[in-house]
Amino acid sequence: xxxxxxxxxxxxxxxxxxxxxxxxxxxxxxxxx
Amino acid sequence: xxxxxxxxxxxxxxxxxxxxxxxxxxxxxxxxxxxxxxxxxxxxxxxxxxxxxxxxxxxxxxxxxxxxxxxxxxxxxxxxxxxxxxxxxxxxxxxxxxxxxxxxxxxxxxxxxxxxxxxxxxxxxxxxxxxxxxxxxxxxxxxxxxxxxxxxxxxxxxxxxxxxxxxxxxxxxxxxxxxxxxxxxxxxxxxxxxxxxxxxxxxxxxxxxxxxxxxxxxxxxxxxxxxxxxxxxxxxxxxxxxxxxxxxxxxxxxxxxxxxxxxxxxxxxxxxxxxxxxxxxxxxxxxxxxxxxxxxxxxxxxxxxxxxxxxxxxxxxxxxxxxx
Numbered sequence: 001x002x003x004x005x006x007x008x009x010x011x012x013x014x015x016x017x018x019x020x021x022x023x024x025x026x027x028x029x030x031x032x033x
Numbered sequence: 034x035x036x037x038x039x040x041x042x043x044x045x046x047x048x049x050x051x052x053x054x055x056x057x058x059x060x061x062x063x064x065x066x067x068x069x070x071x072x073x074x075x076x077x078x079x080x081x082x083x084x085x086x087x088x089x090x091x092x093x094x095x096x097x098x099x100x101x102x103x104x105x106x107x108x109x110x111x112x113x114x115x116x117x118x119x120x121x122x123x124x125x126x127x128x129x130x131x132x133x134x135x136x137x138x139x140x141x142x143x144x145x146x147x148x149x150x151x152x153x154x155x156x157x158x159x160x161x162x163x164x165x166x167x168x169x170x171x172x173x174x175x176x177x178x179x180x181x182x183x184x185x186x187x188x189x190x191x192x193x194x195x196x197x198x199x200x201x202x203x204x205x206x207x208x209x210x211x212x213x214x215x216x217x218x219x220x221x222x223x224x225x226x227x228x229x230x231x232x233x234x235x236x237x238x239x240x241x242x243x244x245x246x247x248x249x250x251x252x253x254x255x256x257x258x259x260x261x262x263x264x265x266x267x268x269x270x271x272x273x274x275x276x277x278x279x280x281x282x283x284x285x286x287x288x289x290x291x292x293x294x295x296x297x298x299x300x301x302x303x304x305x306x307x308x309x310x311x312x313x314x315x316x317x318x319x320x321x322x323x324x325x326x327x328x329x330x331x332x333x334x335x336x337x338x339x340x341x342x343x344x345x346x347x348x349x350x351x352x353x354x355x356x357x
Contacts, residue, residue, distance in 0.1 A: 006186040007345035014331075014338030021330040 175303025210305030
């Protein structure tokens with residue numbers, strides 16, 4: 001598990017950032033700004 | 034004339050390097066007995082002993098004549114399963130039940146060595162891993178097996194900040210390696226000769242950060258004059274090297290493990306080259322990703338992190354590898 005953690009950390013941060021980007025885009029479209 | 038001088042200097046340096054390597058290699062061949070030439074680890078669970086002459090087969094095959102234990106634990110004798118005689122009786126290979134921890138020196142006792150019916154006395158031998166092997170293990174370990182970026186998740190700000198272009202990545206990797214080598218060697222010197230003797234260990238983080246900032250500032254000043262284009266492409270990330278986790282981790286590790294100057298140098302070079310490799314690999318992929326059809330929400334850093342995860346998975350393949 002110790003060796004898998006760094007890879008899991010990279011993937012988690014990558015997917016979280018993508019989700020934030022998606023939400024931000026959706027919010028901007030919704031508010032029209 | 035100048036070319037000839039340079040060739041001479043080059044050959045002298047190669048000779049000096051070869052001598053140094055030879056010294057480091059032979060430093061590990063320990064033999065404290067006139068009849069025993071060499072004792073060394075062989076494979077994962079064997080010890081090979083070379084004698085100056087042929088030993089008697091009856092003596093050699095008797096397991097009771099041998100005792101093997103780790104130097105720190107003289108009371109715990111390791112179980113010998115088999116003794117193999119070779120090279121006309123001049124070599125004995127002891128096979129042990131369990132794998133040996135080659136990082137720990139082992140003691141082998143040979144009771145009353147018999148050769149041609151005469152006793153050659155009892156020998157107590159110390160078996161150690163070749164010192165060059167230890168140094169190379171530290172170097173390869175820091176560079177690939179325990180790569181600081183992909184295996185320890187350290188130094189990510191500079192890693193993602195400077196991996197967009199290959200030229201910037203190489204420049205940052207080289208700068209980083211120079212800074213880490215200089216600061217680690219200086220940190221080792223200060224730790225060994227000032228902090229440790231005066232019991233100021235608690236100040237090590239502050240002292241190490243100060244040292245790193247000194248070297249980064251020097252590189253900053255030099256690079257501004259020597260290569261302004263590269264300096265501009267680094268942007269804020271050159272100053273961020275001061276607070277880089279890898280650059281702080283290396284002095285802390287060498288202080289914790291009580292490394293000597295050579296081992297510290299290997300750790301610093303390994304960490305620097307490991308970071309250079311990581312940066313270069315990432316830059317190659319990110320340059321290609323610029324032209325790829327990436328989903329809009331993944332463009333930029335998210336896809337870079339996922340690529341980083343894939344690299345970390347592939348570097349996981351090196352974990353637990355033992356080369357020397």
